[in-house]
Amino acid sequence: MKLINRRKSEKGQIADIMMFFFFIVFVIYFIILFTSMQFFFRAQKMVDNVVRDEVEIIRTKGIFTQSEYESFLAKLSKYGNYNVNVFAEKQDNAGQRGKLFSIETIKDQPFKVGDFIQILVESSKPPLFSVILNTNFLFSSNHKNGSDFRMQSLASGMICSDGFIKGVEVINLITKNASSIPVRLKTLKYSTTSNTEDMVDKWYLYGPSSYTGDAAKDSNTTPITDYNPTAHTENTDGWINYEGRYTMDVTLNDSYAITEMYFTEMLPY
Amino acid sequence: MLKKLKRSRGGGSIFPIILMIIVTSVSILTIFMINLDTNLRSLQKDRYIKAVDMAVNTAMANIELSDSVDDLNSNLNAQQNEMGILYEASSLDLLAAGYSVQKRIMVNKEALMDTFYSTLLKNFQIKGLDKVASFQRYIPLKAILQYDTISVSTGMHYDTSLGYNGFPKNKYVDDWQDIRLSFKVGTTDVFMTLGDECYTLIDPTAPMVASVPAIPGEILRFSDANKTKIDVTDPANNSVGGVQITPERKNEEMAMKVQSVLRAYANSPKLIKNELGVSSYYQNANKNVNYQMSIAEVDNVLHDKNTADKINGAINAAKDVTFYCLVEGLPMKSLLKGQINNSFSTFSYGGAALKRADE
Numbered sequence: 001m002k003l004i005n006r007r008k009s010e011k012g013q014i015a016d017i018m019m020f021f022f023f024i025v026f027v028i029y030f031i032i033l034f035t036s037m038q039f040f041f042r043a044q045k046m047v048d049n050v051v052r053d054e055v056e057i058i059r060t061k062g063i064f065t066q067s068e069y070e071s072f073l074a075k076l077s078k079y080g081n082y083n084v085n086v087f088a089e090k091q092d093n094a095g096q097r098g099k100l101f102s103i104e105t106i107k108d109q110p111f112k113v114g115d116f117i118q119i120l121v122e123s124s125k126p127p128l129f130s131v132i133l134n135t136n137f138l139f140s141s142n143h144k145n146g147s148d149f150r151m152q153s154l155a156s157g158m159i160c161s162d163g164f165i166k167g168v169e170v171i172n173l174i175t176k177n178a179s180s181i182p183v184r185l186k187t188l189k190y191s192t193t194s195n196t197e198d199m200v201d202k203w204y205l206y207g208p209s210s211y212t213g214d215a216a217k218d219s220n221t222t223p224i225t226d227y228n229p230t231a232h233t234e235n236t237d238g239w240i241n242y243e244g245r246y247t248m249d250v251t252l253n254d255s256y257a258i259t260e261m262y263f264t265e266m267l268p269y
Numbered sequence: 270m271l272k273k274l275k276r277s278r279g280g281g282s283i284f285p286i287i288l289m290i291i292v293t294s295v296s297i298l299t300i301f302m303i304n305l306d307t308n309l310r311s312l313q314k315d316r317y318i319k320a321v322d323m324a325v326n327t328a329m330a331n332i333e334l335s336d337s338v339d340d341l342n343s344n345l346n347a348q349q350n351e352m353g354i355l356y357e358a359s360s361l362d363l364l365a366a367g368y369s370v371q372k373r374i375m376v377n378k379e380a381l382m383d384t385f386y387s388t389l390l391k392n393f394q395i396k397g398l399d400k401v402a403s404f405q406r407y408i409p410l411k412a413i414l415q416y417d418t419i420s421v422s423t424g425m426h427y428d429t430s431l432g433y434n435g436f437p438k439n440k441y442v443d444d445w446q447d448i449r450l451s452f453k454v455g456t457t458d459v460f461m462t463l464g465d466e467c468y469t470l471i472d473p474t475a476p477m478v479a480s481v482p483a484i485p486g487e488i489l490r491f492s493d494a495n496k497t498k499i500d501v502t503d504p505a506n507n508s509v510g511g512v513q514i515t516p517e518r519k520n521e522e523m524a525m526k527v528q529s530v531l532r533a534y535a536n537s538p539k540l541i542k543n544e545l546g547v548s549s550y551y552q553n554a555n556k557n558v559n560y561q562m563s564i565a566e567v568d569n570v571l572h573d574k575n576t577a578d579k580i581n582g583a584i585n586a587a588k589d590v591t592f593y594c595l596v597e598g599l600p601m602k603s604l605l606k607g608q609i610n611n612s613f614s615t616f617s618y619g620g621a622a623l624k625r626a627d628e
């Protein structure tokens with residue numbers, strides 16, 4: 001009789017242990033689910049911020065450069081693997097609007113004010129949260145009927161700067177800075193032979209009289225002794241087109257002070 | 270099965286254990302669903318706010334000068350006075366010099382709203398600018414603060430008038446109402462501008478004048494001959510009826526004026542027109558919720574020097590050209606509620622201070 005009772009109590013203990021085991025599994029499952037859910041939504045918001053910030057950068061700079069694209073991918077990679085789709089709505093010289101769907105045709109191509117850029121990123125595989133949520137303990141897992149919480153983020157922005165400065169501002173900047181630092185300028189010149197505006201492969205140097213030049217940088221440079229760009233006319237070296245579009249680059253020293261300035265005139269639209 | 274379990278437990282009741290398991294499981298599931306729903310709605314709200322912010326910022330970044338002849342004259346005069354020479358009148362870079370002194374800028378509201386709507390709709394993944402008429406019920410208030418007026422729009426109409434290119438516009442445009450920025454000192458109205466300049470009227474009953482030649486539909490203005498100008502930065506020339514109008518006083522009055530106008534329009538019944546042009550009044554986009562918008566609660570802190578640093582953005586924004594936008598009632602999906610929950614509400618504004626590129 002005692003043996004039978006002992007066996008019954010042993011069975012009871014086994015049942016208790018099994019129930020306790022399933023309960024613990026259930027609780028652990030939900031703890032992991034909760035944790036992965038929090039990570040998922042936090043990561044989703046971070047990805048949203050990264051995408052939105054990128055659109056802000058592009059719409060402000062007016063160009064999506066290769067280095068900017070790589071930096072964007074590096075930021076995204078912190079939160080997982082993503083497929084990046086970039087769309088652009090651009091206006092051509094004839095005023096026609098067209099859509100570009102390939103990053104290769106959008107990269108390093110300057111936008112005009114009024115163009116649109118849109119970035120859509122999607123996670124390339126389901127996140128942990130989605131996998132755990134769709135886990136089925138009793139039957140074979142069927143993801144087709146499960147909830148697909150895939151990360152997706154989209155942001156659009158209108159370009160508000162073409163990234164260039166006007167010739168009139170270049171004149172201001174040269175007048176202001178060329179007395180203290182060297183300023184190099186590359187301009188377009190009208191070619192009488194081809195009847196086009198061509199880039200002259202020559203830099204003009206405005207700089208302080210004390211500047212002796214840099215052998216490497218100034219080998220193909222025409223030095224201009226004065227630093228008054230308005231003194232130069234259309235037919236002389238160093239003339240600046242008031243309405244021209246120029247890119248501006250600067251060199252900084254260790255204390256982030258500007259040591260050199262470069263202006264390059266762009267071809268007209 | 271249960272009998273077996275009961276027998277194996279020595280005949281004790283298993284009801285408490287099963288009840289505990291069921292209650293715990295249901296509790297965990299409920300908490301999970303609520304948490305998931307909260308996270309989803311928080312994500313949606315976050316995205317809505319970002320979309321509205323992006324649209325407001327883009328609109329302000331692409332700001333253009335008004336092309337109305339009257340406004341253009343104001344813009345050009347300011348520039349001409351400042352620079353002494355007038356060239357390339359449409360360039361914001363050059364106008365910035367005039368702006369930094371008098372802030373005499375009249376904004377092209379139509380261009381600004383086009384940019385705003387197109388960016389907003391793209392971020393909400395709505396295709397076609399013609400959908401703006403349907404979407405604008407969620408944007409019951411738009412306001413632009415510029416030079417000496419705050420322009421408020423609470424509705425739209427379909428405009429078939431000719432555009433600058435000679436073709437009919439054929440699009441929805443906002444109905445703007447211009448409100449002068451003024452406050453009272455005793456019985457005298459003091460009119461403010463975004464710059465340091467204020468003015469009173471020599472003869473308040475004198476009729477307002479139109480441009481010469483007159484422009485159809487233009488807003489009449491006070492004639493310059495009828496204005497007594499006040500420079501708030503000059504203690505010898507900033508007195509009205511014995512009361513000095515200091516820059517601080519002007520900023521306070523400006524902020525309160527902006528605040529009161531926005532609050533009044535945000536909370537008043539709005540006249541809207543649907544796509545067929547039928548007008549109707551409604552109180553709020555979300556008719557189930559009876560609430561009042563409270564914008565920029567600055568009254569209590571304005572005179573408290575200790576909390577001066579905490580004065581919210583409305584005061585700072587009211588010193589420059591600013592675009593205000595109220596978005597409310599956007600539908601938000603919910604897992605727990607079967608119906609769409611129109612609880613989203615945000616107030617966004619973007620300000621723009623124009624500066625030369627080399628400054």
